[in-house]
Amino acid sequence: MASQQSDGDRVAEELPFRTTADAEITGREQLLHTVDSLIIAPFRILWADWRARVGFLIIVLYVLMGTIGVLVNPVPTSGMGERYLQPFHDNWLTFETVTILGVGLPIDPVIYLPLGTDAMSQGLWSQIVHATPAMLKMILAGAVFSTVVATILGTLAGYKGGFTDRSIMTMADITMTIPGLPLVIIIAAVLRPDNPYIIGLILGINNWAGLCRAVRSQVLSVRERNFVEASRAMGLSTPRILVDDIIPDLMSYVSIHFVGAARGIIFESVALYYLGILPFTTFNWGVMMNLAYTTSGALYTWESAHWIFLPMITITILSVGLILFSQGLDRIFNPRVRARHVKAASGGDDDEEQTSPMATVPTN
Template structure:
């Protein structure tokens, strides 16, 4: 009897130890898979793509300009420097010249950068985040919920974007860059939400989603764990496109005077250069128009390159090929080392 109890205890301890070991192995493998899928493979492809590298460098330069540059470069002020200096005429005073009122042109562009970056981030996050929320819930739930959210998206899409933005901006007169970014993308999300919904309709029929549903997993967990990771490539690409839209829309609205001119912006610089300095009339002031144009073009180029690069990064075929090459290299190293071990 004692022998039987001892065997039973030993057997239980062995079974418990095996289960614990299996859990540890499963967890480590899962973490390794997550690292390879979401960090290693995308990073490998991104580093191989020149467009992603160039876009990231340009965008990082703008972040430095909006943080360190603003701190190092004094804010522009009227009659601060000699008036109507040409570019490089007095390099250490105003490298890219001054306006007719003595404001440093480069300083104006630099100090407009932080507000623009905040607008881009706020607008991009709002547009893509709201689109993901509406699109995933509508596509996964279906039925009355789908019809209600789809109708809401259709109504938002049917309203002309620019007139709506102008009306809301005139009523609110916002000065907070984050609020301006949200207003600019007030109905930009609708088209993206419809596209995400169509993708979710296909994803919800996959076997792993059906398995989660069969096991009684909650809707929120299924959407967060099973559906959203599969649409993230599309979402990130559209985030870059939304950011580019915010840039052009904000500059245009500031240029037209719809948004308050008390906030520094490249659009206000363009307006002043065109109307006050006569930059297009041949008076030698074209540089006042060229500097903000260059800032606008390069940040737009950064997001275009990032969108193109991310489309390649999240292409499953490219990622599989890149990962396969790295694995084949490691396999070759193992095969090379194997004969030596046998000889020993």
């Protein structure tokens, strides 16, 4: 006669984590879930906030200026038009006639120097557009460098503690005591770099220390939470715990710093180009302001005032766009908001009641 199954074995088989799902997830469903969580849900979160929506559109506009814009706009050269042509002058937008079925219709728009010209008769719109790619490269290199270095070192220092913590914090404190702008000026004056990526790295060389110390403080509190203790008790490696448990909890704070670092790169680069410390080129907003001030006294002459104010407006709009965009980054990395939008993107009902796993355990 077969032996009877013990009560302990029967209970173990009935526990929910010992059972498997009846339906298997297909590759297509897994792909759709990944697209929902990584692309659709973040976009829905951004689009739900008007500030993040406006900031996102501004950033996209500048990215298009730095990529497609340089291809469709002519390189600035002397003699493109009259000297000191004002923005949106009488002939900046005209329509050429197109013949359709023997009927001439003025439907072909022609844009001619929409933002006017400078003292050398160069189009200001073309100068602004062709200065955008280098600015985007500097922002990308400098902001990414300082944010990545600060996040890695700050997380490692806060989690490991001991000698590692003391060594990293000592290095960060020494870096913070060095005046940032004079250091950048000296390095730029000695190296005279002309590569935008190298310039961005130089500008971001002193920006990591403050974030590193702030990230360390956050990690000191996060590492004592239950889910980190559970991962540590399960024997997971330190890199796995940092990547899966601690860094995602800090991403909201880190992303906000990334936007702040990007704005700092913009202001520092424009200032150094305006002062003539970085290599001189007309394809930069700071150089445009320098030429407007030194060549025609744009601050005191109405005829050339647009030459210095247009780059300033360009910088301001980009800075405002970054600030507005940062408003939505906190919501993107909020797990509750993100999960709700992932569920909505997948066709689920936000108000649908969730069933507890323990409901599958039969009660006798």
